[in-house]
Amino acid sequence: MPYTLEPSYDDNPRLQELVGRLRTYLTDELIPYEREHGITPESPLDRPTLEHVWKRSAELGFYGISLPPELGGQGLNFTELCVLKEELTASGAALSHSVLGDLGGPLRVGAIVKYATQEQLDRYLLPVVRGERACCFSITEQDAGSDVRRMTTTATPTPDGAAYVLDGHKVFSSAAPFADFAIVVARMAGTEEAYSAFLVDLDTPGCRVLDGEVPMSGQQMEGDLVFEDCRVPAANLLGEIGQGLRIGIGRITLNRLLHCPSLIGAARRAWDLSVAYAKQREAFGQPLLALQAIQHKLADMATELYAARSMVLATAARADRGENISVEANMCKLFTSEACFRVADQAVQIHGKAGLTRGHEVEQIFRSLRMFRIVTGTTEIHKNAIVKALV
Numbered sequence: 448m449p450y451t452l453e454p455s456y457d458d459n460p461r462l463q464e465l466v467g468r469l470r471t472y473l474t475d476e477l478i479p480y481e482r483e484h485g486i487t488p489e490s491p492l493d494r495p496t497l498e499h500v501w502k503r504s505a506e507l508g509f510y511g512i513s514l515p516p517e518l519g520g521q522g523l524n525f526t527e528l529c530v531l532k533e534e535l536t537a538s539g540a541a542l543s544h545s546v547l548g549d550l551g552g553p554l555r556v557g558a559i560v561k562y563a564t565q566e567q568l569d570r571y572l573l574p575v576v577r578g579e580r581a582c583c584f585s586i587t588e589q590d591a592g593s594d595v596r597r598m599t600t601t602a603t604p605t606p607d608g609a610a611y612v613l614d615g616h617k618v619f620s621s622a623a624p625f626a627d628f629a630i631v632v633a634r635m636a637g638t639e640e641a642y643s644a645f646l647v648d649l650d651t652p653g654c655r656v657l658d659g660e661v662p663m664s665g666q667q668m669e670g671d672l673v674f675e676d677c678r679v680p681a682a683n684l685l686g687e688i689g690q691g692l693r694i695g696i697g698r699i700t701l702n703r704l705l706h707c708p709s710l711i712g713a714a715r716r717a718w719d720l721s722v723a724y725a726k727q728r729e730a731f732g733q734p735l736l737a738l739q740a741i742q743h744k745l746a747d748m749a750t751e752l753y754a755a756r757s758m759v760l761a762t763a764a765r766a767d768r769g770e771n772i773s774v775e776a777n778m779c780k781l782f783t784s785e786a787c788f789r790v791a792d793q794a795v796q797i798h799g800k801a802g803l804t805r806g807h808e809v810e811q812i813f814r815s816l817r818m819f820r821i822v823t824g825t826t827e828i829h830k831n832a833i834v835k836a837l838v
C-alpha cells in the first residue's frame with residue numbers, strides 16, 4: 448500500500464469497509480452530537496452521555512469489536528484494531544475513547560477474561576462488554592508508580608475465609624468517576640511480595656471514589672479510590688492469590704502497543720490542522736505553505752508519522768502471528784510517544800500564537816500527547832525494559 452496519511456485500505460476489503468463505516472459514524476454522528484451538546488475533550492464526563500455513545504457504538508458493531516465472537520465481538524486482529532484506533536483519534540472526536548470501549552469498557556477487560564470465574568464473567572465482565580457496566584483499573588498509588596511493588600494498599604483475609612478486607616488509597620484510576628467497579632491490585636497483608644487482584648464494586652461500604660487530580664490534558668476522567676475496612680467477598684478474588692501483578696502487568700505489554708495508534712491518530716490530526724492552517728494563513732504576501740521552512744516542518748512531521756505507523760503495524764502483525772512482542776511493544780511506545788510529541792510541537796510552531804491559545808485544538812493535542820511520555824510506562828522505563836531484554 449503506498450504511503451498516505453489517510454489510508455484507504457483498499458488491499459483489505461473487510462478493513463476498508465470497517466474504516467469507511469467508522470469515519471462516517473465519527474463525522475456524520477459523533478462529532479455533530481458533541482457540537483450540539485458542547486462537549487470538548489475537557490468537559491466532565493457523565494454517565495448518560497457515555498451510555499449514549501456505548502449504545503450507538505454497540506449497535507454499529509464497534510463497541511468491543513476486537514473481542515472474540517463468543518464474548519460478543521468480531522475477533523478483530525491487532526493490526527485491524529490499531530487501524531481503527533488511529534482513525535478514532537485522527538477524527539478529533541472528544542468522545543472517541545468510548546467508541547471501541549477503551550475508557551472503562553471492553554478493551555479494558557478483554558485481557559483479563561481468562562482469569563475470571565463464570566460468576567465473575569456473568570456479574571462483572573460480560574456486562575462491561577454489553578455496555579451496561581463500566582470498570583477502572585487501579586494499581587498506582589501516590590508513592591508507587593513505576594515501582595508498583597512499593598504499593599501499601601493491603602488485602603487481609605477474614606478469619607472465616609469468606610472475604611478480604613482492603614485498606615489503602617489508589618490514585619489516577621482512569622474512568623473511576625463513572626465506573627461501577629474496579630480491578631484493584633493490593634498487597635496481601637503480612638507479605639512482602641504477594642499481590643492479588645480483586646473485583647470491587649465501587650458502592651461497597653468502606654470504598655469511596657474521590658475526584659482525581661486533573662492532568663495537563665485537562666481531561667476529567669481520573670479518580671482516586673479510598674478503601675477503609677472495605678470487605679470484598681472471597682469470590683471476587685480475580686485469578687489466584689499472588690497473581691495480582693501478573694494480571695496487572697501482564698496486560699501492559701499489549702496496552703503499550705495499543706496506545707500507539709491513538710497517539711499516531713492525534714498527531715495525524717495535528718498534521719491535518721497544520722496543513723489547513725498553512726494554506727490559509729498569509730505572511731509576507733503569501734500563504735505560510737509557500738515557505739520552504741514550513742514545508743520542511745510538514746515533511747518532518749509526515750516522516751515521523753510514517754516511521755511510527757510502520758513500527759506499530761509491523762509489531763501488531765507479529766502479535767497477530769502469536770509472536771512475543773515484549774521488546775518491540777516497548778520500542779513502539781518509546782518511539783511513538785516521543786515522535787508524536789515532536790509532531791505536536793511542530794504543529795504548535797506552525798500555528799504561531801493560535802497554537803498557544805488555550806482551547807485551540809492543536810494546543811489541546813500538544814498537552815494530551817505530552818502525557819504519553821509518562822502514562823502507561825515512562826520513556827525511561829521503556830528504555831530499561833529494552834536494554835534488559837537485549838543486553
Ligand SMILES: Cc1cc2nc3c(=O)[nH]c(=O)nc-3n(C[C@H](O)[C@H](O)[C@H](O)COP(=O)(O)OP(=O)(O)OC[C@H]3O[C@@H](n4cnc5c(N)ncnc54)[C@H](O)[C@@H]3O)c2cc1C
Nearest residue numbers: 584585586587592593594619620621662822823825827828
Ligand atoms: C492521565 C493518567 C492516567 C492514568 N491512568 C492510570 C490507571 O488507569 N490506572 C493506574 O493504576 N495508573 C494510572 N496512571 C498512573 C501511571 O501509570 C503512572 O503515572 C506511571 O506509571 C508513572 O508513575 P509515576 O507517575 O508515579 O512516576 P514515577 O514512577 O515516580 O517516575 C518519576 C520519574 O522517574 C523515572 N524513573 C522511575 N523509575 C526509574 C527507573 N528504574 N529508571 C529510570 N527512570 C526511572 C520515571 O521515568 C519518571 O521520569 C495514570 C496516570 C495518568 C497521568
